[in-house]
Amino acid sequence: MRIIRYCLPAALLLVTASCSGNSSGGDPPEVTEAAPARVRRITRAEYDNSVYSIVKNPTPVPMAQLFAPEDTLLGFTTHDRLQVTPLLADQLDSAAERNWGPVAVNNLASEYECAAGKSEEDCARAFIRVLGARAFRRPVVADEEKDLLELWNAVRKDTSPKAAAEYVIQAVLTSASFLYRTELGESGAPANQVVWLTQQEIASSISFAITGAPPDAELTAAAAAGVLKSADVRESHARRLLKTKQSQQYLQRFVIEWLGLSGLESLNKNNQVFPDFSVAFKDSSRRETLTFIDHVLANEEASIKTLLGADYTFADGRMSLFYGTTLTPDGTIGRVPLPANRVGILTHASVLTTYALFDSSSPIRRGKFVLTRLLCREVPPPPPSIIIIPPAVDPTSTTRARFAAHTNNPACAGCHRDLDPIGFGMEDYDGLGKYRTEENGLPVDASGSVVTEDGTHPFTGGAALARFLSESPDVANCVPLQLFRYVMGRDEDTVDARTLEDMRRGFRADPKLKLGDALVALVRSPYFVHRRTTSPE
Template sequence: MRIIRSCLPAALMLVTASCSDDKPGGRAPEVSEAAPARVRRLTRAEYDNSVFTVVKHPTPVPMAQLLAPEDAILGFTTHDRLQVTSLLADQLDTIADQNWAPVALGTLATEYECAGNKGEEECARAFIKALGARAFRREVLAEEEADLLELWKAVRKESEPKKAAEFVIQAVLTSASFLYRTELGEPGKPGAVVWLTQREIASALSFAITGGPPDAELLAAADADKLVTADAREAQARRLLKTKQSQAYLERFVVEWLGLSGLTSINKNNQVFPDFSAAFKDSSRVETMTFINHVITNEGASVKELLGANYTFADGRMSQFYGTTSTPDGTTGRVPLPANRVGILTHASVLTTYSLFDSSSPIRRGKFVLTRLLCRDIPPPPPSIIIIPPAVTTDSTTRARFAAHTDNPTCAGCHRQLDPIGFGMEDYDGLGKYRTKENGLDVDASGSVEHTNGKFTFKGGAELAKFLSESDDVAECVPLQLFRYVMGRDEDAVDSSMLADMRGRFRADPKLKLGDALVGLVRSPYFVHRRNP
């Protein structure tokens, strides 16, 4: 039964209309300006997390890989321009019909089954309200309850209650009220700044910390009107930061922030790089993901540790590649990094990601550092410029081949920023292998990076990574990247105070912990206010 096509627009209109009348809000706003009210579609990961909560599945089975992948804006797939396309609608309908609705019939049996002393319609209404409240992250509206009850009755005329419950579950899991998160706020006049409702605060806070809907404790706090104070929101955030869901959410942030989503699809010319193979690709990916997971779960998601660690988690293949000691049995484990490597920037997976098929790439590596770690915009090249990397030769170094960019007046403006950084990482080839020679010639890995207080000159990627792990500019950039990931949009002038709160909390601890930046976010009064349309 195709439900999603009719329910998506209708349900979304119901939600919007219910929160936009002209009655005065429940409390005076704390700020005079705020970001506009909005509605955001769930990402694939958020969809999985939300479904697990709705159907109460004891052993979650991810279905996100069956859905069309999101595009990325500003490097993140969590942006607020996501829509439900026809393809995605079909996929969601199929998953709800064939996967989750049948599963939920088992996990939710006690909710839809009716005791003998109760009327069936009364039981159906109770089931709809309980199911809908979890799915919609708020109380079910009267109009929604009526529509779902009509669906129940229509199916019940020809089938047993179990089948009626299955269709209601499918309708809920394909409705706009489930697929879209609302941040509309309490009722108020057009253009007025209003508080988010307590349930909306609970939802926004939970998605900001865990990438999923609020749990029972957070909902109870919302229903008791306890999320008004910054201290109460911080307490909930600190509690949620300890969960596995939060750790997985921060892991996704690190992967997308550093542009590592494509590690499984990397391909290299193994005539140029004989070490490259499917096994090498898998080993390098496992190394990096294990290291990220360790930093998040055991080092408090410390960015300083992420960028400046003197160890990694490698198997025998990667240990040999790096020239370091291996674990006793050659399986993935903690091993020291040699002096020519520091932190995740010198992982083979990262260096390979920011290289070309058959060589290293000073431009890609320089742009990576500038845009991802220093938050500097690099404009695209002029349309008149033909972007073709210089051909690989056997009688020169990569640096020499790419140096022409800085000599071309049309290209020099950007490449004077990019190239000195990338040139300083030329002690690693296109696979991330350390080198002092290329084509029999000495490798010049001297470089420089401009920062707020001047210019830092360095030699080799390890020295650059060490500098970045302690850089004030990186400490300013990371909270902004986290803001974009959580809020799903670029920053605006109204966000300056919220970003200042995030940066202040983030920099208060020398380890630069991501969780502290998130605490600064949810404590901000701008996080819990919106401006009416």
């Protein structure tokens, strides 16, 4: 029997229109403007986290990483334009049928098995309500219960309650109400009105914003009690969740996507130019960066100042030797001091390699990286008439000289006036991230400058740039915006100005610049828990 798949957002909107009530007393909204109501598809990581909570699997397996990957918008895979494509729908069906259905039906036996003397249909109905509430992050509505009970009875005619339960589980795990999160608000309001999100929607929004996972028992209970309209209550749950392993994993994904490091496993370099490069080097540099990020999140309170300005890293023997620092024992990775020519994650080999070319460094890529990801400055695409081909490697010249001549075109000057001085100032690292003072027998000129709100700041070398950025007010303003885009899954709009102001104030309140403070400020914002109703199509 083929499982009925409920994976169209339109179908979800029809269901939620009748069930998003939970008005909690119909309190008037706290704001007069809000972002539009919407539904959002969960990401692959959110799928895994959600399935673990539904099937109660004690040994989580990251099954969703085998699904079709998400594209990126604004640099993040968490955007609200994700859909269930035909390919993904087939993969979801297969995972539910071959993997999670069989696992869940064994783990959840106590929830669907019926005690002697009880009506089996009543037991099935109770199971559907409990399972559906966990999966849909809200109570199951009548139409959903009816459809799932019909499925149970159809399977049960020819087989066991266990088989019927497995089919119900598969249907739930491929339904729109599971795969899409709602931000529709309390029901009954006319179109184009600002309304509170329902208590269950607030609980989901808090949990996904802090952990990338569905609400836990405490948040679910708070929603049932109707107390999540209180900013103080929301903050208490946010701070509690920030201490969890799931939150650390969620923030690790943010840092990786924010800094554009998702492709570390696929990096490749010309061995003739960079003899140090190998699969082992790539793995060592990737492990260094991930270990360092995890350390900052777990032990340095997710401090961006430490991430950008630390005087240490976590390296194995290969990376220790590459950096010229204290050697770690063979086969182990440990904390080592960075030499004076390196500061924080920006001078990690993995980052410098990412923002370089196959056979050389790239001042343009490095400059654009700093401008767009750390300073939140837009860099427009080059004019259509410009041929984007990097200058050929010249063994008699430096990279700086080659690129300076290449970008001296008047049509390019507008963008390269800001890009090049940053990238040129990082020329003391080659395309593999190795420190250098000479290139092709010529002295390396690593003088550069970066333009911020308060003027132009000269520097020499990537370490000096990293120190400057770790203290820069412009970076402190940019990081909350990047975090907003990651969490909310969209670009900022005029209605978000107050929220971003609060996030930035909370972020800058502590000299460490802690990500958790920005998230708490977001969750406290009244704009976080309100939406504007949309007109019916």
